Amino acid sequence: MTQDTIVADKLTYHYNDLIAVDHISFSVAKGEILGFLGPNGAGKTTTIKILTGQLKPKGGKVILLGMDVAENIERVQSEIGVCFEDTNLYQRMSALENLDLFARLFGIKSFDAYALLKRVGLAGREKDRVEHYSKGMKQRLMVARSLVSQPQILFLDEPTAGLDPISSEAIRNIILEERKRGATIFLTTHDMMEADKLSDRVAFMNQGKIVALDKPDKLKQKYGKRALKAKVSGKNGALESLEIDLDTPQTPEDIHNLFKKENVVTIHSEEATLEDIFIKITGRGLTE
């Protein structure tokens, strides 16, 4: 039996007249990665702020690890790690000093900062001031900082945004390692491929509401359209595109006819992406 480590119940938050989070409810099981997707302004960051105790919800409540966040803020925060979207490191301190400071704030007496920095690929640069780091290095240090206390819940807000492929891959590997360790991970991202690859379930957020929440495959089954796309040689030699829907009773006959009647140049199957599904559900793109 899995235990829910994050339970959000009818969370509501508004900035004056603007409703940022509108009665959302969801839960995340221990060791699960929940991808939280939505365009800018959808309410993702406000949700993270509420979950991590930075904001008090105007309505509803959050239970983390069985504790009400509003009533046990310090106990809850000792069990979570947060990686912010914007770089917020102490620039005039070294990576080592940044990690040591946070270890002390968490009350950790024995802490191997070198090992953690090696894990995120910053070995050899431990004593350099952060202001001399590249964006990718800073982001890896942000992830390392969120891991200082070996948290039970990890909140990662766009951890790979704007990074080069190598840094992004390094961070994805760390996310998977943390899940293996048993951490529950709440991940917001714009990168659909990343969400698809890492998340056990994804939640789509739009205009303060969760409009869909399920496993990526199930969402694809429910909302997506599987198709076969082919390029065939036309009568005058020009390439023409054909698409065959894979989920109709007519599909076997259509495929048979394709190969029988057309000169097929290329053929590949296509399934809906999370972005396609998001657009289908909300009528807007994730990057809007």
Add this chain to the structure above:
Amino acid sequence: MNFGVIKALVAKDFALFFRNRFYTLITILGIVTYLIVYFVMPSSVDEELEIGLYAPVIPPVFEVIQQGGGIEFEVYDSEEALKKAVTDGAHEAGVALPADIMEKFASGLKPVVTLYFSTDAPDEIKDIVETMIRELAYLQTGQTLSIEVSAEILGPDLLGEQIPIRDRMRLMLAIMLIMLEMMGLASLISEEVEQGTIRALLVTPMSIRDLFAAKLIMGASLAFVQGALFMAIVGGLSSQPFIVLFALLLGSILFTGSGFLIASVSKDMLSSMGWGITVLLIFSIPSFGVMFPGTVTDWARAIPTYYLTNTIHQASNFNAGWGDIWTDLLILLAFIMVIVWGGIMALRRKFR
């Protein structure tokens, strides 16, 4: 309170402060510059006598002395003009002769001569001027007790307690020095908000109380150490050192609370400097009153630093004890509580 957390935060703040070249520069430059300013100021008092005179009728003997050039009199058209000149420091003493002086001399009555003295006129000036007026009356009438003298001090009576300008100035220099740290602290907090590091701190088990305690300790200790060091070097602790140090400590807490308020309305380092200079100028006003007695009126009592400057001034320059300054300290404490509390509340809102 978690002292381990507070210690870590204070160490972090000190590291960040001194790794910022600008803060380090203004801290070192501040101490060095203010020490230089103090030591180049004259250490003695200029006791040259200057007298203003209001006389509707000038007795012949006064005219003779004026013409002879033995004493410099500057004649004013009215008694009010004379008083203003003395109050403004144009003369250390002023003499107002009554309009009927000659009639009274003639009838054997004693005219009343009013003497005005500036607040910081030396004690001996009073004796000299009074003796001189009696001598002139004697020369005029040939009688020893021919006038009555009425003396009035314009402004607070510090007669005989005059102090060199640099000792008046050291108070202003010390307070301006520790106020510089108020600006440094405000910038440091603004930087934390601007760079988002405060958000990273607020999602750790650290409590907000620990955060403010650390900022208070850091800001107040940085300011206090500099102020105390400066006062020790310039001899400001030679009289009532415990009162001076206690007042400096309170001042440092006051300025730290003010730093919180400045940080709460600032968006970045530049705006915190702008607000900081504005507050610094307002807070400096009472210390100008110490440097130039009579220039600051009672409205300065609305400025919290009035009670700080007055305490340090009285203790270090006039050897005032706890019994003399306890009301000032109480009022200062009340200001501190309001400002620190207001600063914390304003910053808490900003941190959200």
